[in-house]
Amino acid sequence: MVTSNGYCQKKKIDKFQKIFKTDKGSSVYLPLGKISFADSVVSNKIGYPRPYKKFTDSQQALNEPDYKKYEDAQFLSLGCGGYLTVVFTNNGFMNLKGDDLFIFEVGPSKETATIEVSKDGVNWLYAGKIVGGKSSIDLSDENIDTETVFYYVRVTDLKSLCNSKSAGADIDAIAAINCVIKLTINADVLFDSAKYEVKESAEKTLKDLSTQITQIDQATLLIEGFTDNDGEEEMNLGLSKNRCNSVLEKLEELLKDKGKYDFEINAYGETKPRVPNDTEENKQLNRRVEITVLPPKSYFEGMK
Numbered sequence: 001m002v003t004s005n006g007y008c009q010k011k012k013i014d015k016f017q018k019i020f021k022t023d024k025g026s027s028v029y030l031p032l033g034k035i036s037f038a039d040s041v042v043s044n045k046i047g048y049p050r051p052y053k054k055f056t057d058s059q060q061a062l063n064e065p066d067y068k069k070y071e072d073a074q075f076l077s078l079g080c081g082g083y084l085t086v087v088f089t090n091n092g093f094m095n096l097k098g099d100d101l102f103i104f105e106v107g108p109s110k111e112t113a114t115i116e117v118s119k120d121g122v123n124w125l126y127a128g129k130i131v132g133g134k135s136s137i138d139l140s141d142e143n144i145d146t147e148t149v150f151y152y153v154r155v156t157d158l159k160s161l162c163n164s165k166s167a168g169a170d171i172d173a174i175a176a177i178n179c180v181i182k183l184t185i186n187a188d189v190l191f192d193s194a195k196y197e198v199k200e201s202a203e204k205t206l207k208d209l210s211t212q213i214t215q216i217d218q219a220t221l222l223i224e225g226f227t228d229n230d231g232e233e234e235m236n237l238g239l240s241k242n243r244c245n246s247v248l249e250k251l252e253e254l255l256k257d258k259g260k261y262d263f264e265i266n267a268y269g270e271t272k273p274r275v276p277n278d279t280e281e282n283k284q285l286n287r288r289v290e291i292t293v294l295p296p297k298s299y300f301e302g303m304k
Contacts, residue, residue, distance in 0.1 A: 015034070018033045043084075045082050048079060083156040084155045101153065
């Protein structure tokens with residue numbers, strides 16, 4: 001931009017931008033910011049009647065919304081009855097308080113489409129519809145569980161408008177409002193057997209994790225500890241709690257002055273195995289620490 005004294009000045013870019021405009025002038029707040037958008041197209045089938053060719057680039061439905069005007073074709077038209085499947089590669093989303101997804105459906109008309117979600121791209125759950133001016137999805141409306149992290153979204157046009165040059169729903173972006181990052185670290189990477197002090201060799205693992213977290217300036221970090229069933233149940237519960245605290249202390253140190261982060265821990269001991277504790281390989285899978293990066297508490301506390 002140009003200042004009043006004639007000097008050119010670059011516009012400041014906010015890497016933690018969290019408010020995004022829709023084409024109708026309203027705004028969407030994304031607690032974890034720019035990482036909250038779908039990253040890659042899994043599949044796209046253009047329906048019939050088909051839109052004009054310039055409206056059929058599926059890559060236009062990824063990343064941040066960039067719709068300016070209809071003729072620029074900075075969006076994907078699904079065609080009548082067509083569908084689009086996208087995946088979030090660096091993060092996922094969950095059924096948390098409030099709306100969980102937002103579909104940036106753009107253009108002069110608001111077509112109707114169904115929304116489905118999946119954790120693996122194979123098994124799908126119906127999550128609701130976008131219709132008229134409604135572009136948000138609350139997974140609670142369809143009684144979807146609150147523990148699963150989903151990574152896939154499928155949008156299917158419902159043939160409500162099939163006679164325009166951009167026939168079918170017009171998708172500019174797909175955002176996870178309740179965006180999360182979930183990482184599972186094998187406990188053997190972090191700790192010696194039956195110990196809870198973080199190994200020196202694990203420092204790099206946690207440092208890499210902290211670098212990923214600093215993409216976000218404000219979040220809640222949930223640290224959960226799990227063991228196999230070797231030993232007494234009470235001892236395993238105590239071990240998992242101590243391991244959670246050790247990881248918490250390391251992350252607090254690594255993230256100091258990097259942003260505003262709240263920490264929570266849950267210790268489960270042997271009570272939540274991923275697989276049966278019937279082989280050494282399975283026991284290794286059950287010995288783990290899971291770290292989930294969630295929207296900050298202040299976001300949920302601010303909801304009416």
